[in-house]
Amino acid sequence: MKTWYKLFISFSLLLLLLCLSFGVIAAVSFFKDLYFPNMMSFEQARPFHVSAALFWILTAATGLIMYYKQELFGDAPMYHKLSPFYIGTWVFAVAAILLSYCFQQFGGREYWEFPPVWNLLLLVAWVYLLISFFGTLFRSGKEKPVYVWMWGTGLLFFLFTFTEQNLWHIAWFRESFLKEMTIQWKSNGSMVGAWNQMVYGLGLFLMVKISGDKEIARSKKAYFSYFLGLTNLIFNWGHHIYNIPTAGWVRGVSYTISMTEWVLVISIIQGFKSKLTEQRKFKHLLSYRLLIASEFWVFMNLLLALLMSVPAINRYTHGTHVTVAHAMGTTIGINTMILLASITFLFEADKEKKPAYRRNFAIGFWITQISLFAFWVFLIAAGLIKGMKMTASPSAPFTELMQNVYPVLKLFMYSGFVLFAGMSVLVIQLLSKAAGQLSTTDDSATN
Protein backbone atom coordinates (compact mmCIF):
# COMPACT_ATOMS: atom_id res chain seq x y z
CA MET A 1 0.00 0.00 0.00
CA LYS A 2 2.89 2.34 0.69
CA THR A 3 3.67 2.33 -3.03
CA TRP A 4 0.15 3.56 -3.72
CA TYR A 5 0.57 6.37 -1.22
CA LYS A 6 3.87 7.31 -2.82
CA LEU A 7 2.18 7.39 -6.22
CA PHE A 8 -0.59 9.53 -4.73
CA ILE A 9 2.00 11.94 -3.29
CA SER A 10 3.73 12.07 -6.69
CA PHE A 11 0.32 12.96 -8.17
CA SER A 12 0.16 15.86 -5.71
CA LEU A 13 3.52 17.11 -7.02
CA LEU A 14 2.08 17.09 -10.54
CA LEU A 15 -0.83 19.19 -9.22
CA LEU A 16 1.71 21.63 -7.80
CA LEU A 17 3.36 21.89 -11.23
CA LEU A 18 -0.07 22.46 -12.80
CA CYS A 19 -0.84 25.13 -10.21
CA LEU A 20 2.44 26.91 -10.94
CA SER A 21 1.88 26.73 -14.72
CA PHE A 22 -1.63 28.14 -14.49
CA GLY A 23 -0.39 30.80 -12.07
CA VAL A 24 1.88 32.02 -14.87
CA ILE A 25 -0.92 31.77 -17.46
CA ALA A 26 -3.37 33.63 -15.18
CA ALA A 27 -0.81 36.38 -14.55
CA VAL A 28 -0.16 36.83 -18.27
CA SER A 29 -3.89 36.72 -19.05
CA PHE A 30 -4.40 39.50 -16.45
CA PHE A 31 -2.34 41.68 -18.81
CA LYS A 32 -3.33 39.88 -21.98
CA ASP A 33 -4.20 43.06 -23.84
CA LEU A 34 -0.52 43.97 -23.44
CA TYR A 35 0.94 40.61 -24.43
CA PHE A 36 -1.28 37.98 -26.04
CA PRO A 37 -4.77 39.32 -26.83
CA ASN A 38 -6.06 35.93 -28.00
CA MET A 39 -4.88 33.80 -25.10
CA MET A 40 -7.03 32.14 -22.44
CA SER A 41 -9.05 34.71 -20.48
CA PHE A 42 -8.41 35.34 -16.80
CA GLU A 43 -11.71 33.91 -15.54
CA GLN A 44 -10.84 30.64 -17.32
CA ALA A 45 -7.24 30.43 -16.13
CA ARG A 46 -7.78 31.40 -12.48
CA PRO A 47 -9.92 28.36 -11.48
CA PHE A 48 -7.23 25.97 -12.78
CA HIS A 49 -4.63 27.77 -10.67
CA VAL A 50 -6.77 28.00 -7.55
CA SER A 51 -8.16 24.46 -7.66
CA ALA A 52 -4.76 22.94 -8.44
CA ALA A 53 -3.31 24.82 -5.42
CA LEU A 54 -6.12 23.61 -3.18
CA PHE A 55 -5.85 20.01 -4.35
CA TRP A 56 -2.04 20.06 -4.17
CA ILE A 57 -2.24 20.87 -0.45
CA LEU A 58 -5.07 18.44 0.32
CA THR A 59 -3.67 15.58 -1.78
CA ALA A 60 -0.12 15.89 -0.44
CA ALA A 61 -1.27 16.32 3.17
CA THR A 62 -3.68 13.37 3.14
CA GLY A 63 -1.22 11.16 1.21
CA LEU A 64 1.53 11.87 3.75
CA ILE A 65 -0.82 11.41 6.72
CA MET A 66 -2.05 8.05 5.42
CA TYR A 67 1.50 6.92 4.69
CA TYR A 68 2.71 7.78 8.19
CA LYS A 69 -0.48 6.49 9.82
CA GLN A 70 0.32 3.08 8.31
CA GLU A 71 3.93 3.35 9.46
CA LEU A 72 2.94 4.29 13.02
CA PHE A 73 -0.13 2.15 13.63
CA GLY A 74 -0.17 -0.44 10.85
CA ASP A 75 -3.38 -1.08 8.94
CA ALA A 76 -6.24 -3.36 9.93
CA PRO A 77 -7.29 -5.38 6.85
CA MET A 78 -10.71 -3.75 6.53
CA TYR A 79 -9.40 -0.18 6.72
CA HIS A 80 -6.41 -1.11 4.59
CA LYS A 81 -8.83 -1.97 1.78
CA LEU A 82 -10.54 1.43 2.01
CA SER A 83 -7.42 3.43 1.14
CA PRO A 84 -7.45 2.53 -2.59
CA PHE A 85 -11.10 3.68 -2.72
CA TYR A 86 -10.07 7.03 -1.27
CA ILE A 87 -7.16 7.38 -3.67
CA GLY A 88 -9.21 6.29 -6.71
CA THR A 89 -12.26 8.43 -5.97
CA TRP A 90 -10.18 11.51 -5.09
CA VAL A 91 -7.99 11.30 -8.20
CA PHE A 92 -11.08 10.76 -10.37
CA ALA A 93 -12.85 13.78 -8.81
CA VAL A 94 -9.81 16.04 -9.26
CA ALA A 95 -9.44 14.92 -12.91
CA ALA A 96 -13.17 15.50 -13.53
CA ILE A 97 -12.95 18.99 -12.02
CA LEU A 98 -9.97 19.97 -14.17
CA LEU A 99 -11.71 18.55 -17.22
CA SER A 100 -14.82 20.63 -16.40
CA TYR A 101 -12.66 23.73 -16.51
CA CYS A 102 -11.33 22.70 -19.92
CA PHE A 103 -14.93 22.83 -21.15
CA GLN A 104 -15.54 26.09 -19.25
CA GLN A 105 -18.03 24.44 -16.95
CA PHE A 106 -18.22 26.36 -13.67
CA GLY A 107 -21.05 26.84 -11.19
CA GLY A 108 -19.48 26.76 -7.74
CA ARG A 109 -18.27 29.40 -5.31
CA GLU A 110 -14.96 31.15 -4.71
CA TYR A 111 -12.14 28.54 -4.53
CA TRP A 112 -14.66 25.78 -5.45
CA GLU A 113 -15.62 27.08 -8.86
CA PHE A 114 -16.37 23.74 -10.54
CA PRO A 115 -19.88 22.31 -11.10
CA PRO A 116 -21.11 21.44 -7.57
CA VAL A 117 -21.97 17.85 -8.53
CA TRP A 118 -18.27 16.96 -8.16
CA ASN A 119 -18.48 17.89 -4.48
CA LEU A 120 -20.39 14.62 -3.97
CA LEU A 121 -17.41 12.60 -5.21
CA LEU A 122 -15.03 14.59 -3.02
CA LEU A 123 -17.33 13.98 -0.07
CA VAL A 124 -17.46 10.22 -0.71
CA ALA A 125 -13.66 10.10 -1.00
CA TRP A 126 -13.27 12.03 2.26
CA VAL A 127 -15.63 9.69 4.11
CA TYR A 128 -13.52 6.69 2.94
CA LEU A 129 -10.46 8.52 4.21
CA LEU A 130 -12.00 9.28 7.60
CA ILE A 131 -13.15 5.68 8.12
CA SER A 132 -9.73 4.37 7.17
CA PHE A 133 -7.91 6.88 9.41
CA PHE A 134 -10.09 6.75 12.52
CA GLY A 135 -10.81 3.02 12.15
CA THR A 136 -7.10 2.29 12.41
CA LEU A 137 -6.58 4.81 15.19
CA PHE A 138 -9.39 3.54 17.40
CA ARG A 139 -8.09 -0.02 17.12
CA SER A 140 -4.68 1.09 18.29
CA GLY A 141 -4.44 1.45 22.05
CA LYS A 142 -1.22 3.43 21.81
CA GLU A 143 -1.08 6.91 23.33
CA LYS A 144 -1.31 9.44 20.53
CA PRO A 145 1.23 12.27 20.18
CA VAL A 146 -0.07 15.74 19.37
CA TYR A 147 0.61 15.48 15.63
CA VAL A 148 -1.85 12.57 15.40
CA TRP A 149 -4.45 14.74 17.13
CA MET A 150 -3.69 17.49 14.63
CA TRP A 151 -4.08 15.15 11.66
CA GLY A 152 -7.38 13.80 13.00
CA THR A 153 -8.67 17.29 13.81
CA GLY A 154 -7.76 18.56 10.36
CA LEU A 155 -9.43 15.62 8.62
CA LEU A 156 -12.59 15.89 10.73
CA PHE A 157 -12.96 19.66 10.51
CA PHE A 158 -12.36 19.57 6.78
CA LEU A 159 -15.47 17.40 6.53
CA PHE A 160 -17.47 19.87 8.67
CA THR A 161 -16.34 22.96 6.77
CA PHE A 162 -16.67 21.29 3.37
CA THR A 163 -20.26 20.38 4.25
CA GLU A 164 -20.88 23.90 5.51
CA GLN A 165 -19.43 25.29 2.27
CA ASN A 166 -22.26 23.46 0.46
CA LEU A 167 -25.14 24.59 2.67
CA TRP A 168 -26.05 27.17 0.02
CA HIS A 169 -27.85 24.40 -1.85
CA ILE A 170 -30.53 24.64 0.88
CA ALA A 171 -32.86 27.59 0.18
CA TRP A 172 -33.03 28.70 3.87
CA PHE A 173 -29.35 29.63 3.77
CA ARG A 174 -29.98 31.87 0.75
CA GLU A 175 -32.84 33.82 2.32
CA SER A 176 -30.52 36.68 3.12
CA PHE A 177 -27.40 37.68 1.20
CA LEU A 178 -25.71 38.55 4.49
CA LYS A 179 -26.27 35.03 5.81
CA GLU A 180 -25.14 33.63 2.49
CA MET A 181 -21.82 35.52 2.55
CA THR A 182 -21.23 35.03 6.27
CA ILE A 183 -21.57 31.25 6.08
CA GLN A 184 -19.56 30.99 2.87
CA TRP A 185 -16.61 32.83 4.42
CA LYS A 186 -17.01 31.24 7.81
CA SER A 187 -16.54 27.85 6.14
CA ASN A 188 -13.69 29.04 3.90
CA GLY A 189 -11.84 30.57 6.86
CA SER A 190 -12.26 27.53 9.10
CA MET A 191 -11.34 25.19 6.25
CA VAL A 192 -7.94 26.88 5.98
CA GLY A 193 -7.59 26.23 9.72
CA ALA A 194 -8.45 22.57 9.09
CA TRP A 195 -5.78 21.99 6.48
CA ASN A 196 -3.31 24.00 8.56
CA GLN A 197 -3.86 21.43 11.34
CA MET A 198 -2.97 18.64 8.91
CA VAL A 199 0.09 20.45 7.51
CA TYR A 200 1.44 21.68 10.87
CA GLY A 201 0.93 18.18 12.24
CA LEU A 202 3.13 16.89 9.42
CA GLY A 203 5.70 19.60 10.19
CA LEU A 204 5.78 18.55 13.82
CA PHE A 205 6.05 14.88 12.88
CA LEU A 206 9.01 15.74 10.65
CA MET A 207 10.68 17.65 13.49
CA VAL A 208 10.37 14.58 15.71
CA LYS A 209 11.80 12.36 12.95
CA ILE A 210 14.74 14.66 12.24
CA SER A 211 15.63 15.50 15.83
CA GLY A 212 14.83 12.07 17.28
CA ASP A 213 13.21 13.86 20.24
CA LYS A 214 9.71 12.46 20.81
CA GLU A 215 9.06 14.94 23.62
CA ILE A 216 8.56 17.73 21.06
CA ALA A 217 5.17 16.18 20.27
CA ARG A 218 4.21 15.30 23.84
CA SER A 219 5.01 18.52 25.71
CA LYS A 220 2.35 20.68 27.35
CA LYS A 221 3.43 23.53 25.11
CA ALA A 222 2.73 21.44 21.99
CA TYR A 223 -0.77 20.55 23.23
CA PHE A 224 -1.42 24.15 24.21
CA SER A 225 -0.52 25.35 20.71
CA TYR A 226 -2.70 22.64 19.17
CA PHE A 227 -5.73 23.75 21.20
CA LEU A 228 -5.04 27.40 20.48
CA GLY A 229 -4.93 26.53 16.78
CA LEU A 230 -8.25 24.73 17.09
CA THR A 231 -9.78 27.71 18.91
CA ASN A 232 -8.64 29.95 16.07
CA LEU A 233 -10.09 27.52 13.53
CA ILE A 234 -13.48 27.77 15.24
CA PHE A 235 -13.69 31.50 15.99
CA ASN A 236 -11.14 33.39 13.93
CA TRP A 237 -12.63 33.62 10.45
CA GLY A 238 -14.41 36.96 10.88
CA HIS A 239 -11.64 39.08 9.37
CA HIS A 240 -12.87 37.92 5.94
CA ILE A 241 -16.19 39.67 6.49
CA TYR A 242 -15.45 42.64 8.77
CA ASN A 243 -17.17 44.99 6.28
CA ILE A 244 -20.36 42.92 5.98
CA PRO A 245 -23.17 44.25 8.21
CA THR A 246 -23.37 41.16 10.40
CA ALA A 247 -24.05 41.29 14.14
CA GLY A 248 -21.27 43.33 15.82
CA TRP A 249 -20.22 40.44 18.07
CA VAL A 250 -19.10 38.41 15.02
CA ARG A 251 -16.37 41.02 14.47
CA GLY A 252 -15.69 41.26 18.19
CA VAL A 253 -15.13 37.52 18.68
CA SER A 254 -12.81 37.25 15.71
CA TYR A 255 -10.87 40.40 16.57
CA THR A 256 -10.38 39.20 20.13
CA ILE A 257 -9.26 35.67 19.30
CA SER A 258 -6.98 36.99 16.53
CA MET A 259 -4.03 35.01 15.28
CA THR A 260 -2.17 34.19 18.44
CA GLU A 261 -1.50 30.60 17.32
CA TRP A 262 1.32 31.68 15.04
CA VAL A 263 3.46 32.89 17.94
CA LEU A 264 3.42 29.44 19.48
CA VAL A 265 4.21 27.73 16.20
CA ILE A 266 7.35 29.86 15.96
CA SER A 267 8.39 29.04 19.51
CA ILE A 268 7.96 25.30 18.89
CA ILE A 269 10.08 25.43 15.75
CA GLN A 270 12.71 27.48 17.56
CA GLY A 271 12.77 24.92 20.35
CA PHE A 272 13.26 22.19 17.80
CA LYS A 273 16.10 24.02 16.06
CA SER A 274 18.09 24.37 19.26
CA LYS A 275 17.85 20.61 19.89
CA LEU A 276 19.38 19.61 16.60
CA THR A 277 22.96 18.50 16.60
CA GLU A 278 25.22 19.72 13.82
CA GLN A 279 25.61 16.17 12.59
CA ARG A 280 21.84 15.71 12.22
CA LYS A 281 21.43 19.08 10.58
CA PHE A 282 23.89 18.01 7.91
CA LYS A 283 22.30 14.61 7.43
CA HIS A 284 18.85 16.04 6.75
CA LEU A 285 19.96 19.30 5.19
CA LEU A 286 17.44 19.52 2.34
CA SER A 287 14.26 18.90 4.36
CA TYR A 288 15.70 20.96 7.24
CA ARG A 289 16.24 23.94 4.96
CA LEU A 290 12.63 23.80 3.79
CA LEU A 291 11.38 23.63 7.39
CA ILE A 292 13.51 26.60 8.41
CA ALA A 293 12.15 28.51 5.38
CA SER A 294 8.62 27.79 6.60
CA GLU A 295 9.62 29.25 10.00
CA PHE A 296 10.66 32.50 8.28
CA TRP A 297 7.36 32.62 6.39
CA VAL A 298 5.36 31.91 9.54
CA PHE A 299 7.01 34.97 11.09
CA MET A 300 6.39 37.24 8.07
CA ASN A 301 2.79 36.15 7.61
CA LEU A 302 2.14 36.36 11.32
CA LEU A 303 2.98 40.06 11.21
CA LEU A 304 0.75 40.60 8.18
CA ALA A 305 -2.13 38.55 9.64
CA LEU A 306 -2.01 40.39 12.94
CA LEU A 307 -2.22 43.74 11.18
CA MET A 308 -5.05 42.57 8.92
CA SER A 309 -7.03 41.28 11.87
CA VAL A 310 -7.38 44.83 13.25
CA PRO A 311 -10.59 46.11 11.60
CA ALA A 312 -9.29 49.69 11.34
CA ILE A 313 -6.34 48.44 9.26
CA ASN A 314 -8.42 45.80 7.48
CA ARG A 315 -10.41 48.73 6.06
CA TYR A 316 -7.37 49.55 3.89
CA THR A 317 -6.32 45.99 3.06
CA HIS A 318 -9.64 44.20 2.50
CA GLY A 319 -10.41 43.58 -1.17
CA THR A 320 -6.84 44.44 -2.15
CA HIS A 321 -3.76 42.41 -3.06
CA VAL A 322 -2.63 42.50 0.57
CA THR A 323 -5.18 39.71 1.08
CA VAL A 324 -3.63 37.83 -1.84
CA ALA A 325 -0.17 38.33 -0.30
CA HIS A 326 -1.40 36.74 2.91
CA ALA A 327 -3.12 33.87 1.08
CA MET A 328 -0.12 33.15 -1.18
CA GLY A 329 2.42 33.82 1.57
CA THR A 330 0.82 31.17 3.76
CA THR A 331 0.00 28.60 1.07
CA ILE A 332 3.41 28.83 -0.62
CA GLY A 333 5.68 29.97 2.20
CA ILE A 334 4.25 27.83 4.97
CA ASN A 335 2.02 25.00 3.68
CA THR A 336 4.03 24.23 0.55
CA MET A 337 7.42 24.48 2.30
CA ILE A 338 6.31 22.07 5.06
CA LEU A 339 4.78 19.66 2.55
CA LEU A 340 7.87 19.78 0.33
CA ALA A 341 10.03 19.19 3.42
CA SER A 342 7.92 16.15 4.31
CA ILE A 343 8.09 14.81 0.75
CA THR A 344 11.85 15.43 0.62
CA PHE A 345 12.18 13.35 3.78
CA LEU A 346 9.81 10.63 2.55
CA PHE A 347 11.58 10.17 -0.79
CA GLU A 348 14.95 10.27 1.00
CA ALA A 349 16.29 13.16 -1.04
CA ASP A 350 18.37 14.05 2.05
CA LYS A 351 20.40 10.89 1.52
CA GLU A 352 21.22 11.75 -2.09
CA LYS A 353 24.99 12.03 -2.41
CA LYS A 354 25.30 13.20 -6.02
CA PRO A 355 26.70 16.77 -5.99
CA ALA A 356 24.67 17.74 -9.07
CA TYR A 357 21.41 16.75 -7.35
CA ARG A 358 22.23 18.65 -4.17
CA ARG A 359 23.42 21.67 -6.15
CA ASN A 360 20.22 21.77 -8.26
CA PHE A 361 18.11 21.41 -5.13
CA ALA A 362 19.97 24.29 -3.47
CA ILE A 363 19.59 26.47 -6.58
CA GLY A 364 15.84 25.72 -6.73
CA PHE A 365 15.52 26.42 -3.02
CA TRP A 366 17.22 29.82 -3.11
CA ILE A 367 15.51 30.98 -6.32
CA THR A 368 12.19 30.04 -4.68
CA GLN A 369 12.85 31.88 -1.43
CA ILE A 370 14.23 35.07 -2.98
CA SER A 371 11.55 35.33 -5.69
CA LEU A 372 8.80 34.49 -3.18
CA PHE A 373 9.97 37.36 -1.01
CA ALA A 374 9.84 39.77 -3.97
CA PHE A 375 6.47 38.32 -5.05
CA TRP A 376 5.04 38.84 -1.55
CA VAL A 377 6.40 42.39 -1.17
CA PHE A 378 5.07 43.48 -4.58
CA LEU A 379 1.62 42.11 -3.73
CA ILE A 380 1.57 44.03 -0.45
CA ALA A 381 2.73 47.19 -2.23
CA ALA A 382 0.05 46.80 -4.93
CA GLY A 383 -2.59 46.21 -2.26
CA LEU A 384 -1.57 49.20 -0.16
CA ILE A 385 -1.61 51.52 -3.19
CA LYS A 386 -5.10 50.31 -4.14
CA GLY A 387 -6.33 50.45 -0.53
CA MET A 388 -5.08 54.00 0.07
CA LYS A 389 -6.43 55.31 -3.24
CA MET A 390 -9.76 53.51 -2.80
CA THR A 391 -10.23 54.89 0.71
CA ALA A 392 -9.16 58.42 -0.23
CA SER A 393 -11.43 58.61 -3.31
CA PRO A 394 -14.17 55.93 -3.09
CA SER A 395 -15.95 57.24 -6.20
CA ALA A 396 -12.87 57.20 -8.47
CA PRO A 397 -13.36 55.03 -11.58
CA PHE A 398 -11.91 51.54 -11.21
CA THR A 399 -9.74 51.82 -14.34
CA GLU A 400 -8.20 55.06 -13.06
CA LEU A 401 -7.59 53.45 -9.66
CA MET A 402 -5.88 50.43 -11.19
CA GLN A 403 -3.57 52.53 -13.40
CA ASN A 404 -1.63 53.27 -10.20
CA VAL A 405 -1.40 49.59 -9.33
CA TYR A 406 -0.49 48.02 -12.69
CA PRO A 407 3.26 48.90 -12.64
CA VAL A 408 3.67 47.08 -9.28
CA LEU A 409 1.50 44.18 -10.48
CA LYS A 410 3.81 43.78 -13.47
CA LEU A 411 6.76 43.46 -11.09
CA PHE A 412 4.74 40.90 -9.15
CA MET A 413 4.15 38.99 -12.39
CA TYR A 414 7.86 38.96 -13.27
CA SER A 415 8.78 37.73 -9.80
CA GLY A 416 6.09 35.05 -10.28
CA PHE A 417 7.88 33.82 -13.41
CA VAL A 418 11.09 33.40 -11.41
CA LEU A 419 9.18 31.72 -8.59
CA PHE A 420 7.72 29.31 -11.13
CA ALA A 421 11.24 28.43 -12.31
CA GLY A 422 12.60 27.92 -8.78
CA MET A 423 9.73 25.81 -7.54
CA SER A 424 9.66 23.74 -10.72
CA VAL A 425 13.31 22.81 -10.11
CA LEU A 426 12.41 21.59 -6.59
CA VAL A 427 9.36 19.65 -7.79
CA ILE A 428 11.26 18.02 -10.66
CA GLN A 429 14.07 17.01 -8.30
CA LEU A 430 11.53 15.39 -5.98
CA LEU A 431 9.68 13.71 -8.84
CA SER A 432 12.96 12.22 -10.05
CA LYS A 433 13.57 10.77 -6.56
CA ALA A 434 9.99 9.46 -6.46
CA ALA A 435 10.40 7.83 -9.87
CA GLY A 436 13.67 6.23 -8.74
CA GLN A 437 12.08 4.84 -5.57
CA LEU A 438 8.91 3.63 -7.26
CA SER A 439 10.81 1.84 -10.03
CA THR A 440 12.87 -0.13 -7.49
CA THR A 441 10.12 -0.78 -4.89
CA ASP A 442 8.86 -4.28 -4.38
CA ASP A 443 5.28 -3.59 -3.28
CA SER A 444 4.94 -6.96 -1.59
CA ALA A 445 7.74 -5.95 0.72
CA THR A 446 6.23 -2.62 1.64
CA ASN A 447 2.65 -3.73 2.10
Place this chain on the structure above:
Amino acid sequence: MVKRIFAVLLLAYICYSAFIYAYGAEGGAKPTADAVAGQSVWQSKNCQACHQLYGLGGYMGPDLTNIISDTIKGPVYAEAFIRSGTARMPNFHLSDQEVKELVAFLTWVDKSGKSRVPAENVTWYGSYKIDKQ
Protein backbone atom coordinates in the same frame (compact mmCIF):
# COMPACT_ATOMS: atom_id res chain seq x y z
CA MET B 1 -7.75 15.58 29.64
CA VAL B 2 -6.88 16.08 25.95
CA LYS B 3 -10.09 14.29 24.95
CA ARG B 4 -12.17 16.48 27.29
CA ILE B 5 -10.76 19.75 25.99
CA PHE B 6 -11.29 18.53 22.44
CA ALA B 7 -14.91 17.61 23.25
CA VAL B 8 -15.54 21.07 24.76
CA LEU B 9 -14.11 22.82 21.68
CA LEU B 10 -16.09 20.57 19.34
CA LEU B 11 -19.26 21.46 21.23
CA ALA B 12 -18.29 25.15 21.08
CA TYR B 13 -17.89 24.82 17.30
CA ILE B 14 -21.33 23.27 16.89
CA CYS B 15 -23.04 25.83 19.16
CA TYR B 16 -21.24 28.82 17.65
CA SER B 17 -22.07 27.65 14.12
CA ALA B 18 -25.75 27.23 15.00
CA PHE B 19 -25.75 30.66 16.66
CA ILE B 20 -24.15 32.27 13.60
CA TYR B 21 -26.73 30.65 11.29
CA ALA B 22 -29.61 31.82 13.46
CA TYR B 23 -28.52 35.25 14.71
CA GLY B 24 -25.14 36.22 13.21
CA ALA B 25 -26.26 37.56 9.87
CA GLU B 26 -29.91 38.44 9.96
CA GLY B 27 -31.45 41.15 7.83
CA GLY B 28 -31.42 42.16 4.21
CA ALA B 29 -34.14 41.51 1.67
CA LYS B 30 -35.22 38.03 0.59
CA PRO B 31 -34.24 37.22 -3.00
CA THR B 32 -36.75 37.30 -5.84
CA ALA B 33 -36.96 34.31 -8.20
CA ASP B 34 -34.97 36.33 -10.75
CA ALA B 35 -32.29 37.10 -8.16
CA VAL B 36 -31.92 33.40 -7.31
CA ALA B 37 -31.60 32.59 -11.03
CA GLY B 38 -29.17 35.49 -11.41
CA GLN B 39 -26.96 34.05 -8.72
CA SER B 40 -26.73 30.83 -10.75
CA VAL B 41 -25.70 32.87 -13.80
CA TRP B 42 -23.09 34.67 -11.66
CA GLN B 43 -21.65 31.33 -10.58
CA SER B 44 -21.89 29.52 -13.92
CA LYS B 45 -20.06 32.36 -15.72
CA ASN B 46 -17.55 32.48 -12.86
CA CYS B 47 -18.00 36.24 -12.38
CA GLN B 48 -16.30 35.99 -8.96
CA ALA B 49 -12.97 35.21 -10.70
CA CYS B 50 -12.72 38.90 -11.64
CA HIS B 51 -15.30 40.77 -9.55
CA GLN B 52 -15.83 41.17 -5.83
CA LEU B 53 -18.89 41.36 -3.62
CA TYR B 54 -18.08 42.97 -0.25
CA GLY B 55 -14.40 42.88 -1.26
CA LEU B 56 -14.42 39.09 -1.69
CA GLY B 57 -13.60 37.59 -5.08
CA GLY B 58 -11.19 38.41 -7.89
CA TYR B 59 -9.16 41.55 -8.52
CA MET B 60 -9.39 42.16 -12.24
CA GLY B 61 -12.66 44.11 -12.28
CA PRO B 62 -14.43 46.42 -9.82
CA ASP B 63 -16.35 45.44 -6.67
CA LEU B 64 -20.00 45.21 -7.72
CA THR B 65 -21.71 45.23 -4.30
CA ASN B 66 -23.22 48.68 -4.75
CA ILE B 67 -23.11 49.11 -8.52
CA ILE B 68 -26.92 49.30 -8.76
CA SER B 69 -27.39 52.11 -6.22
CA ASP B 70 -24.39 54.05 -7.56
CA THR B 71 -25.73 57.45 -8.55
CA ILE B 72 -23.35 57.73 -11.52
CA LYS B 73 -23.48 54.10 -12.74
CA GLY B 74 -26.67 52.28 -11.75
CA PRO B 75 -28.60 49.42 -13.40
CA VAL B 76 -28.45 50.78 -16.97
CA TYR B 77 -24.65 51.06 -16.83
CA ALA B 78 -24.37 47.56 -15.31
CA GLU B 79 -26.62 46.07 -17.97
CA ALA B 80 -24.66 47.73 -20.79
CA PHE B 81 -21.39 46.23 -19.50
CA ILE B 82 -22.97 42.79 -19.00
CA ARG B 83 -24.33 42.82 -22.57
CA SER B 84 -21.23 43.97 -24.43
CA GLY B 85 -18.22 43.37 -22.21
CA THR B 86 -15.19 45.68 -22.27
CA ALA B 87 -11.58 45.55 -23.46
CA ARG B 88 -10.76 43.47 -20.35
CA MET B 89 -14.11 41.71 -19.88
CA PRO B 90 -15.40 39.14 -22.37
CA ASN B 91 -18.87 39.36 -23.87
CA PHE B 92 -20.60 36.29 -22.45
CA HIS B 93 -23.45 36.53 -24.99
CA LEU B 94 -26.09 36.25 -22.31
CA SER B 95 -29.78 36.10 -23.26
CA ASP B 96 -32.14 38.97 -22.33
CA GLN B 97 -33.55 36.81 -19.53
CA GLU B 98 -30.08 36.04 -18.12
CA VAL B 99 -29.15 39.74 -18.18
CA LYS B 100 -32.39 40.56 -16.33
CA GLU B 101 -31.65 37.87 -13.74
CA LEU B 102 -28.08 39.02 -13.23
CA VAL B 103 -29.25 42.61 -12.65
CA ALA B 104 -31.89 41.28 -10.20
CA PHE B 105 -29.12 39.41 -8.34
CA LEU B 106 -26.94 42.54 -8.14
CA THR B 107 -29.97 44.52 -6.92
CA TRP B 108 -30.52 41.97 -4.13
CA VAL B 109 -26.83 42.18 -3.17
CA ASP B 110 -26.95 45.98 -3.18
CA LYS B 111 -29.92 46.07 -0.80
CA SER B 112 -28.00 44.05 1.81
CA GLY B 113 -25.55 46.84 2.77
CA LYS B 114 -22.57 48.97 1.78
CA SER B 115 -19.23 47.45 0.89
CA ARG B 116 -17.09 50.40 2.02
CA VAL B 117 -16.92 51.25 5.71
CA PRO B 118 -16.79 55.04 6.28
CA ALA B 119 -13.97 56.39 8.47
CA GLU B 120 -16.45 57.67 11.09
CA ASN B 121 -17.58 54.10 11.77
CA VAL B 122 -14.16 53.04 13.07
CA THR B 123 -14.16 52.88 16.87
CA TRP B 124 -11.34 53.98 19.23
CA TYR B 125 -10.43 50.33 19.88
CA GLY B 126 -9.94 49.64 16.18
CA SER B 127 -13.20 47.84 15.33
CA TYR B 128 -16.22 48.97 13.24
CA LYS B 129 -19.76 49.89 13.94
CA ILE B 130 -21.91 49.12 10.93
CA ASP B 131 -25.56 50.09 10.73
CA LYS B 132 -27.96 47.50 9.33
CA GLN B 133 -29.81 48.40 6.12
